[in-house]
Every structure is written in C-alpha cells, then in structure tokens.
Amino acid sequence: MGATSFDLSLLSLSSPGWGGVLLMGLLMSLQVAIGGYLLGLLIGIGGAAGKLWGGPILRDLLEVYTTVVRGVPELVLILILYYAGTDAVNQLMQLLGLPAVDISGLTAGIFVIGVVQGAYSTEVLRGAILAVPPGQLEAARAYGMSPLLSLRRITFPAMLPYAIPGLSNLWLIATKDTALLAVVGFAELTLVTRQAAGTTKAFLTFFLAAGALYLMVTLVSNLIIGIIEKRARRGFARTEGAA
Amino acid sequence: MSEVTAIPAYQAPKARSLFEPHRIFLMVLFAIILLSMAWFMRWDWIPRYQTRLLWGIWETIVMLFSTAIAGFILAVPLGLVQVTGPKPLAWLARGFCTLIRGTPLLLQLWLLYYGLGSLFAQYPEIRQSFLWPYLRQAWPYGFAALTISFAAYEGEVMRGAFAGVPKGELEAAKAYGMGRFTMFRRIWLPRAIQRTLPTLTGETVIQLKSTPLVATVTVVDVYAVISKVRQDTFLTYEPLLLLAAIYLILTGILVFSFRQLEKRIPNRGV
Numbered sequence: 173m174g175a176t177s178f179d180l181s182l183l184s185l186s187s188p189g190w191g192g193v194l195l196m197g198l199l200m201s202l203q204v205a206i207g208g209y210l211l212g213l214l215i216g217i218g219g220a221a222g223k224l225w226g227g228p229i230l231r232d233l234l235e236v237y238t239t240v241v242r243g244v245p246e247l248v249l250i251l252i253l254y255y256a257g258t259d260a261v262n263q264l265m266q267l268l269g270l271p272a273v274d275i276s277g278l279t280a281g282i283f284v285i286g287v288v289q290g291a292y293s294t295e296v297l298r299g300a301i302l303a304v305p306p307g308q309l310e311a312a313r314a315y316g317m318s319p320l321l322s323l324r325r326i327t328f329p330a331m332l333p334y335a336i337p338g339l340s341n342l343w344l345i346a347t348k349d350t351a352l353l354a355v356v357g358f359a360e361l362t363l364v365t366r367q368a369a370g371t372t373k374a375f376l377t378f379f380l381a382a383g384a385l386y387l388m389v390t391l392v393s394n395l396i397i398g399i400i401e402k403r404a405r406r407g408f409a410r411t412e413g414a415a
Numbered sequence: 416m417s418e419v420t421a422i423p424a425y426q427a428p429k430a431r432s433l434f435e436p437h438r439i440f441l442m443v444l445f446a447i448i449l450l451s452m453a454w455f456m457r458w459d460w461i462p463r464y465q466t467r468l469l470w471g472i473w474e475t476i477v478m479l480f481s482t483a484i485a486g487f488i489l490a491v492p493l494g495l496v497q498v499t500g501p502k503p504l505a506w507l508a509r510g511f512c513t514l515i516r517g518t519p520l521l522l523q524l525w526l527l528y529y530g531l532g533s534l535f536a537q538y539p540e541i542r543q544s545f546l547w548p549y550l551r552q553a554w555p556y557g558f559a560a561l562t563i564s565f566a567a568y569e570g571e572v573m574r575g576a577f578a579g580v581p582k583g584e585l586e587a588a589k590a591y592g593m594g595r596f597t598m599f600r601r602i603w604l605p606r607a608i609q610r611t612l613p614t615l616t617g618e619t620v621i622q623l624k625s626t627p628l629v630a631t632v633t634v635v636d637v638y639a640v641i642s643k644v645r646q647d648t649f650l651t652y653e654p655l656l657l658l659a660a661i662y663l664i665l666t667g668i669l670v671f672s673f674r675q676l677e678k679r680i681p682n683r684g685v
Contacts, residue, residue, distance in 0.1 A: 351519035390517035
C-alpha cells in the first residue's frame, strides 16, 4: 500500500527525494514560458503592425499565419515546429558549410511557444490598437505629432488597458502550454513529474505536487496581473476623465 | 493658404474580394507549394491507413462533442452556484474552476490516468465491481479530464451569464407568480445560455484542440493514428502536415456550422 499513502519524504529537496528535480523542472518551464511569451510578444507587435499598416500581401500572409496557428492543436504545432525548426537550422548550417549544431531543448521550446503565442498576441494587440478612440489620434495629429511620436505617446499608452487582459491571459496560457513540451521529451515540470512518478510509483503524490506548483505560478501571476491592470486602468480612467 | 487642404472624410475600406490580383498571385503560389508537396513528399502510406484515419477522426469528433456536452451540463450548476448558491458551495465551485484553469490539462489527464488509475487498481472492491472493465481502459480518463476542463472554463462563462441576466426579467417572472424552479427553467437558464452562445464557438474550438492530448494515455484518436504512421514509416513531416490539415478542416467546419446555428437563434436583446 506504499503508493497510496502520501510519503512526503519523496518530495524532499535532497537526493533520495525528488523535490529538487521538480523545482528544476519548474525553473525550466518558467524559462520557456517567459522566453516564449516575450518572443510571442515581439511577433505579435510585428504582426499587429503588419496587419494594420502593412501591404496587402503581408496582411494576407499574416492572416494565414494566425488562422493556421489558431486552428491547429498546440500539440501538433509543437511537434511540427520542434522538428521543422531544428531541421531548418541544421539545413541552414549545412548550406553555410558549418557543422551541424545541437539545438538545446530550451531554445527549441522557446521558439515553438513563441510562434504559437505570436499568433494570439497579434490578434490581441491588433484589437487593442483598434480600440483606441480615433479622436485621440486625430487630436495628436492636430497637435502636429509625427506618426511615430503619436504611436509612442498616444496609441501605445492608450491601447494598454485594452491589451492587458488579453496579454495576461496569454501569459497564463503560455505557462500551461509549456507542459505540452513534455511530449517532445523536453524536461520541464510535467515530464520530470512523470519520470519521478514512474520511478517511485507514487503517482498521486507527484502529480498533485506538480499541480500545486503550477497553481502557485498561476496565483502569483494573477496577483501581479491584478496590480498591473489596476495601474494601467488608473491611467486609462484619467485620460477618459480629461477627454 | 494654398497649403490648407481639407482632411478627407473617413472612407470605409473596400470590401475585399477574393480575386484581387495579389490574392490570385498568392493562391497560385500556395497551389504550387501544395503541388510540389504532393509530388516530392511521400504520401503512399495514406491508402494503407485510410480506414484507421477515418476511424481516428470519428473518435476525435465523438470525444469532442461528448465532452463538450457533458462539460456544458456540469458548467450550468458550477456557474449557478457561484451566483446564487450558499457561500460554501460557491467557494467550492470557485475553487474548482481556479484549480482546473490554473493547471495544465496534460497534467490533469496524467493525474487521472496514472494517479487514479493506479489507485483504483489497489482496491479489490473496485476491481470486482462492474465498473472495472471500463476503468481499465484509457478513454474514461480522457473523457473525464476533457469534461472537467470544459466544465471549468465554461462554468466561469456561465457565472458571468447568469449574473448578467437583467434583474427586471427575473422580477417580472416573479410578478407572474412563477416559482423559483419555473423561473429558472423558463427565464434564467435560457437567457443565460443565450448569452454564452457567442463564446461557445471559441470554447468548442479550444476543446477540439485539446482532444489530441488523450492520445498520450493511449486513446486512439486521429492523433494517435498519425503517431502510429510516424512510427511505422519513419516519416517526420508528411503525417504531421496531414494531421494539421485535418484539424484545420475540422476547425473550419466547426466555426462554419456554429455561425449557421447562431444565425438561426434570435439574439435580440442579449
């Protein structure tokens, strides 16, 4: 009956326990989530700009990108991008006459999560920019602001309150999507949990512990998001009041 | 003064036609890519796996709709209790939603399958019960995980929907002498469901995209069939590209049919 009782010593940080391994997995998950989220944000900024102000071909291509990413399961995308991404880099290296590189799981994971997140970020940012009242932009133009200046001074701060709920949602999705990298063998929290559970046969203990870690990440994120949202909203309310 | 020109009035962009020159160019480009993929890649395995693939697609669709419907049925009390239920029940429902929404679905699935599965196996009472033949299989765990996940996400939506039904309508129902249950059945629930309809398309698409996870616990859906193809043929890209295309088509059909459905449901005053 050893497997049903919760043997907490299994979770201890030092060697016979697996706590340290789990925490390392959590660290890996967080690294991929943060890296992928930031990459996604970069893609999203470019994508939103392209969709709003780009030429017709760029716009159509971006539409294809966001549609495909949003219509295909993350798991499938991760498999395709994981293999295709590492393959493409090695092909490129071969073309340049360089030796093949071993791409770390971390880089590949960040790339994969970033490409997936980028499609959603594009839509969130595009929607937020469109939500900025056109009168404010016209006012900026009337004051003689150049397009770049009005982007920096008006569009960017004014769109933030609209973008933050969507972007924070994306962050929460990013932290959970990292679990899918377990399927391609990247040692993040879910995979190391399964390894620990498989080795010790204490499935419930480890899966519950990992669940608690994920939940902690979500709850802490929610706290921080709440603070950020309040800050952004405060500025938002003031501009509304002044307008 | 000659510099002053009136700012042109805002003109709505022209409705984009499918056959603008650049689109025709892009379509030709895509057609060439598709044809060269069909020509240069290996697709000779498709006929051999045809029946299994179709079966897998069917399994995916069954998984999708059964869990979405079961999840929705669970979501109604989850949402309702949070709006009107007694405090402890409301907290419980809230905690459940937070817990499920705050952890990855893959982890929940593995917790159920490996964790509960191994736990069940230790109790002779369960092993001897009539449920055991089912509990030994993988699909009940996949079904349970997907249902719970859908219920938690949709429960949050239902909470907002129940809370958003105008007070006046409920008061009117009360004024007509409806009992609490009649009021719920005739006014509150239908109005709340009507309010959730726009989100339902998105939630169902997300659910479709979650279904391949069940393949990781040996349920044979279309994803599992493709994995089998990859193992048998040692091909990397071809099966995965076909899989992506299948899911893209399924998503397209789903979005299209929901749009048709939405047109038929009156949405005035939502």
